[in-house]
Structures are given as C-alpha cells and as structure tokens.
Amino acid sequence: MNALTPATLYLVTAILLILIGLAGALVRRNLLKMVLGFALVDTGIHLLIAALGSNPNKSAPILNKESLLGDPSLILDPVPQALVLTAIVIGIGVTALMLAYVIRLFAMRQSLDIRDFGRLKW
Amino acid sequence: MKQIFAIILLLIMGWFLLGLVPLGQPTEPGVVAQHYISQGVQENRGANLVTSVIVNYRGFDTLGEVTVLFLSVAGAGFVLRRREGIERRVNRPSSEILQTGARMLFAPIVIFGAYIFVHGHLSPGGGFQGGAVVASAVMLLLLADRGHHLPHGFMHWLESMVGFTYVMVGLAGLVIAGSFLSNQGVLPLGTWNRLFSGGVIPIIYTLVGLKVGTELSSLLDTMIDTGRPDHADNSEGGTS
Numbered sequence: 001m002n003a004l005t006p007a008t009l010y011l012v013t014a015i016l017l018i019l020i021g022l023a024g025a026l027v028r029r030n031l032l033k034m035v036l037g038f039a040l041v042d043t044g045i046h047l048l049i050a051a052l053g054s055n056p057n058k059s060a061p062i063l064n065k066e067s068l069l070g071d072p073s074l075i076l077d078p079v080p081q082a083l084v085l086t087a088i089v090i091g092i093g094v095t096a097l098m099l100a101y102v103i104r105l106f107a108m109r110q111s112l113d114i115r116d117f118g119r120l121k122w
Numbered sequence: 123m124k125q126i127f128a129i130i131l132l133l134i135m136g137w138f139l140l141g142l143v144p145l146g147q148p149t150e151p152g153v154v155a156q157h158y159i160s161q162g163v164q165e166n167r168g169a170n171l172v173t174s175v176i177v178n179y180r181g182f183d184t185l186g187e188v189t190v191l192f193l194s195v196a197g198a199g200f201v202l203r204r205r206e207g208i209e210r211r212v213n214r215p216s217s218e219i220l221q222t223g224a225r226m227l228f229a230p231i232v233i234f235g236a237y238i239f240v241h242g243h244l245s246p247g248g249g250f251q252g253g254a255v256v257a258s259a260v261m262l263l264l265l266a267d268r269g270h271h272l273p274h275g276f277m278h279w280l281e282s283m284v285g286f287t288y289v290m291v292g293l294a295g296l297v298i299a300g301s302f303l304s305n306q307g308v309l310p311l312g313t314w315n316r317l318f319s320g321g322v323i324p325i326i327y328t329l330v331g332l333k334v335g336t337e338l339s340s341l342l343d344t345m346i347d348t349g350r351p352d353h354a355d356n357s358e359g360g361t362s
Contacts, residue, residue, distance in 0.1 A: 007148060015139045019132050026128040048143070055148035061171035063163050064244060064315050072160040077151035078171040079158070085176060086187050089250050089334070093194030096341055100198035103345070 010051030017044030031102045031112045035095065042091040046084045053080030167311040168243035168320035176248070177323045177330075181303035184326075185288060188333055192285075195341045202344050216266050224266030231259035239331030243320040249327040253334025260339040264346050272343045281336040284329045291322055291329075 017040055024037025053076060061078035063069055102112070109116050151159060158171055158179065166174045176184050239252030264270055295304035305311070305321040312319035 011143050012140075015136060015143070018139065019136050022135070023128060023132055026131070027125050052143070052149055057148075060246075061159065062169055062244075062246065063171065064169040069163060072156065075159045075171070077149070077155045077159075078162075078175050079151070079155045081172045082175040082180065085172065085248075085250060086183070089187060090190055092254075092338075093191045096345075097194045097197050097201075100201040100345070104201050 006056060007051055007054050010047060010054065014044045014048035014051055017041070017047060020044075029114050031105065031114060034114065035098045035102060038098065039091070039095050042087075042095070046087055046091070049080045049087070050084050053077045163314055166243075166305055166320055166323060167314045168323050169315045170243050170245065170248075173243045173248050173323060173327065174320075177243075177326050178303070178305045181292070181326065184330065185292065185303070188285070188288070188330060191334065191337055192281075195337045195344075198341055199344045202347075216268060221266045224262045228259050228263055231262070232256055235259065235331070235335065239328055240324060241317070242327040242331075243323045244315065244317070249330030250334050252331040254338060256331070256335035257338030257342060260335075261342050264342060272339060274340070274343075277336050277340055281333055281340075284333045284336070288326060288329045288333070291326055295322070 021037045021040030021042075021044060024040060025034045026037075028034055028037065055076055058076045059068055059074050061076050061081065063075070068074060105117060106112055158175055162171045162174045163169070166178055168174045168178075235252045235255030235258075237252075238247040238255055239249045242248030242252070260272070264272075291308070292303040294308050295306075296302045298304070298308050299306045303322075303326075305323065309321045309325075311321045317324075
C-alpha cells in the first residue's frame with residue numbers, strides 16, 4: 001500500500017463503515033440496530049464516492065473567483081459530489097421508510113426482535 | 123454459526139472492495155466532467171458547478187429524485203396511518219427552556235434555510251440542504267409544543283404546487299429551447315456570481331427547497347404523531 005494520504009484514509013474508512021454497517025444488519029437481532037446498520041452502509045458509500053473524487057491539489061467546483069475561471073485543471077470533478085448529494089436525500093427517505101415499518105411492526109407484536117417476525121421465513 | 127458465515131462474507135466483500143478502489147492516486151475527471159468544468163460557467167452562469175450538474179445537466183434526475191423522496195414520505199405516512207395499535211406514550215409538556223428557545227429560534231432557522239436554497243447556485247448548499255434546515259426548524263417546533271399540528275391542507279397544497287411548477291418550468295424549456303428543463307433562452311442568464319444569475323437554476327432550486335422542506339416536515343409530523351397520546355387527554359400539551 002502507498003503512503004497514507006488523506007484520500008487513502010477516507011477510502012479505507014469508507015470501506016470499514018460499509019462493512020461495519022453490513023455486519024450490523026446481518027448479525028444484530030434488534031430491528032432498530034439493523035436499520036442503523038443500513039444507515040451506516042449508506043454513510044460509507046457516500047464517503048466512498050466523495051473520496052474517489054477528492055484531490056488535495058484542486059479546488060472545490062465552486063467557481064466564485066476570477067482566478068478559478070481560466071484553468072479547468074484546477075477544479076475538482078463535480079460529478080461525484082452531485083451523486084453523493086442525490087444519494088444522501090434518497091438515503092434519508094429509505095431510512096425513514098424503514099423506521100416507519102419498524103414502528104408498525106412494534107405496534108403489531110410489541111417486540112423489536114427479528115426472530116418474532118419469522119412467519120414468512122422458509 | 124450464522125455469525126461465522128456473516129464474518130466470512132464480510133471479509134470476502136471487504137477484500138473485493140479494497141481491490142476495486144484505486145488507493146493512493148487521485149482520479150481525473152472523465153470526458154463529461156471535463157465539459158462541465160470547462161463549459162459550465164459559460165453555459166449556465168452559475169458559480170456552483172455541482173448545482174449546475176444537479177439542476178440543469180441532470181435536472182431530469184433531480185425531478186425523479188424529488189419524486190422518490192415524495193414516495194418514501196407517502197409510504198411512511200401510509201404505513202403509520204392507523205393508530206389504534208400503537209402504544210400510547212404519556213407525554214409531559216416540554217420544558218420551559220425548549221419552548222422559549224423554539225419560539226425564538228424558529229424564524230431565524232427558517233430564514234437561514236431559505237438563504238441556503240436561494241444561494242444554491244453561488245455557494246455550497248442548495249434546495250436539499252436548505253429544505254432539511256427548514257424541516258429541522260419544524261422539528262424543533264413539534265418537539266417544543268406537543269399538541270401542535272402542522273396545517274396539512276396548506277402543506278399538501280404547497281407541495282403539489284411546487285412540484286407542478288417544477289414540471290412547468292421544465293416544459294417551458296421544452297417549448298422555448300427544445301429540450302425538457304433546458305436553461306437556454308427561458309430566462310436571461312444574468313451575470314456570473316450574482317444572486318440573479320443562472321437562468322432557471324435558482325428558481326428550480328428554490329422549488330426543490332420548498333418541496334424537500336414540506337416533505338420532510340410532514341414526515342416528522344407523521345412520525346411524532348404516532349407516539350402522541352389522544353388529543354382528548356392532551357389538555358396540557360398545547361401551551362403556546
């Protein structure tokens with residue numbers, strides 16, 4: 001592995017977050033903790049995409065100075081940032097929907113344990 | 123046993139993820155991104171290229187994204203609709219500090235959110251972020267005053283009108299410039315780095331901000347509502 005640059009650190013952290021979140025969703029039995037695991041996967045993916053487009057030598061894609069207008073090589077790639085912005089919003093929506101399901105399931109059985117909802121399991 | 127399977131699965135997945143990611147060397151913008159960077163300011167006069175990508179180049183996707191957010195909010199509202207089975211919590215009225223603080227902070231937070239989505243084409247931020255800030259103000263209000271109800275009729279009307287106007291702006295682009303959500307010739311583009319610049323970009327981002335704000339607010343209202351006692355025995359709740 002190369003020297004530990006910030007970008008490498010972001011990428012490794014992002015992958016760790018994804019794995020921790022997946023582990024939470026797979027191993028935990030509490031529905032709320034599973035939702036939390038999915039939210040962690042979400043965050044990890046956002047960090048991964050943003051880190052892929054990061055470069056410490058370039059400026060953020062906001063061209064509000066004259067000096068930034070001339071030279072395209074000074075500017076970061078705006079596409080990963082736009083993708084992450086989209087993904088964050090969708091992530092909020094999905095998490096909210098999952099939490100709504102959890103609330104309903106709790107109202108049904110007074111339990112948050114996934115083993116109490118095994119009727120559709122085969 | 124299952125946990126061992128999970129750990130093995132995660133190790134394999136982590137190995138492949140590490141192999142996929144180019145560690146160490148920064149990536150260069152692709153062909154499309156190069157076009158955005160070199161031509162974005164000339165084509166849209168918006169200083170924030172991320173906003174230009176989201177609202178103009180990929181404006182159609184943003185319309186879809188707002189729809190997805192609406193669907194998830196509608197789904198949550200549908201799932202939480204019936205309340206007879208939900209455990210009722212006995213709510214105490216919130217503390218004096220929270221109530222006073224919420225009354226003081228509500229208007230500044232909403233104005234800050236509006237500032238963020240109006241300046242989306244100039245500085246970091248935009249409709250989604252500003253909408254989330256507005257929804258956080260509504261959440262403060264709902265937490266401070268347990269008996270408070272959002273005006274649902276008005277919220278739904280505003281949300282529908284905003285979505286309708288978004289599509290209308292897109293259709294104006296289709297009629298005038300020949301492509302849906304086009305920015306050329308619909309409105310004057312203005313001068314770069316001024317508030318009134320970027321053609322339809324600030325208008326669309328303001329609409330997106332209003333839509334995200336109302337959607338997240340109704341979502342919070344739905345979720346808080348399910349844990350609330352019946353309104354009949356809620357005599358202490360509405361103090362303001």
